[in-house]
Amino acid sequence: MNKMTEEKQAGHRAAAKQRSEALVHRLVQQITSHPGDFEPYYELATALVDLQSYAQAEELLMKALGLFAERPDAVERLHYGLGNVYYAAQDYPKAIAQFDQLNAQLKGAGYLMIAQSHMANGDHKRALAFALTALASQPQDLATLQVVAENLLAVGDMAQAGHYYDQILSQDAQNGPANFDRGLVAMVQGEPYAAYFARAKAADPQYYAKGQKRLTEIEKFVDAQRKKKE
Numbered sequence: 001m002n003k004m005t006e007e008k009q010a011g012h013r014a015a016a017k018q019r020s021e022a023l024v025h026r027l028v029q030q031i032t033s034h035p036g037d038f039e040p041y042y043e044l045a046t047a048l049v050d051l052q053s054y055a056q057a058e059e060l061l062m063k064a065l066g067l068f069a070e071r072p073d074a075v076e077r078l079h080y081g082l083g084n085v086y087y088a089a090q091d092y093p094k095a096i097a098q099f100d101q102l103n104a105q106l107k108g109a110g111y112l113m114i115a116q117s118h119m120a121n122g123d124h125k126r127a128l129a130f131a132l133t134a135l136a137s138q139p140q141d142l143a144t145l146q147v148v149a150e151n152l153l154a155v156g157d158m159a160q161a162g163h164y165y166d167q168i169l170s171q172d173a174q175n176g177p178a179n180f181d182r183g184l185v186a187m188v189q190g191e192p193y194a195a196y197f198a199r200a201k202a203a204d205p206q207y208y209a210k211g212q213k214r215l216t217e218i219e220k221f222v223d224a225q226r227k228k229k230e
Contacts, residue, residue, distance in 0.1 A: 017051065021051070023043075023047045024044060024047045024048065024051070027040050027043055027044040027047060028044065031044065038064055038067075038068045038071070038074040038077065038078065039077075041060060041061065041063075041064035041067075041078065041081075042061075042064075042077055042078060042081045044057075044060060045057040045060050045061050045064075045081050045082075045085060046081065046084070048060065049084065049085055049088045052088075054085055054088065054089040057085045058082065058085050058086075061078050061081050061082045061085065062082070064078050065078050065079070065082070072103075073105075076102060076103055076105055076106055077106070079098050079099075079101050079102060080098070080099070080102060080106050080109065080110060082098045083095045083096075083097075083098030083099040083110070083113055084113070086098060087113060087116070087117060090120070092117040092118070092120055092121050095113065095114075095117045096114050096117050096118070099111070099113045099114045099117075100114065107137060108134050108136075108137035108138040108141070108144070109134075109138075110134075111130045111131070111133045111134035111137075112130075112131065112134040112138075112141075112143065112144050112147060114130045115127045115128070115129075115130035115131035115134060115147050115151070116147060118130060119147065119150070119151060119154075124151045124154040124155050125151075125155060127147070127151045128148065128151040128152065128155065131144060131147040131148045131151055132148060134147075135148055140171070142168055142171060142172060142175075145164050145167050145168045146168060146177070146178065148164050149161050149164035149165045149168065149178070149181065150181065152164060153181055153184070153185065158185050158188050158189055159189070161181070161185050162182060162185040162186070162189065165178050165181055165182040165185060166182070169182065173199075174199060174202075174203045175203065176199075176200045176202075176203035176204020176205075176207050176208065177200070177204060177207050179196045179197070179199040179200035179203060180196065180197065180200035180204075180207060180208055180211050182196045183196030183197045183200060184211075184214065184215065184218050187218050187219070187222055188218060188221070188222060197215075
């Protein structure tokens, strides 16, 4: 990365931080002037997470849960927000505990976050179970389909992984990560794969570059399998 690019990225980060700090200031004023509204608490916690102020975000939402304990809609939203705080802070057990308390309104989103928490911990089988549960309530959701497909790929169920990647690509044909991973599946399955990698490289060159190690590993696996058959 050259100096000009580094300076440009530093400028973007500084500008984003300034925007988040300005948003925090505005939301604090909103909470003061509208103490009976829970949404500013949720939004303020989100802004604090963007600033990586996880302890402050946690404290704020815990306080809000006490203030709005008699309002089920608020409690639901605030538990979801608190789960996101813990997820961002990489405290996955606490995140799962929050998402597990959600009711029907946010259940699909909650199950997806639980799946991602287990995925981050490397527990792909459990992640897959929660991702499939999330998919039942939001069958066309691209993020959920992606998590299902990624975990199927991780546990080695190539046929099913391919099925879900195909669903993603039917909605978003130029999805770089989905094209790359679908190419990996096709390679293992002995199917044509070059077109998937070409689309992945064009759509998301950064993901394609990062995936080269995985691609090499898959190629070695395919070669080994072919030699066994010879």
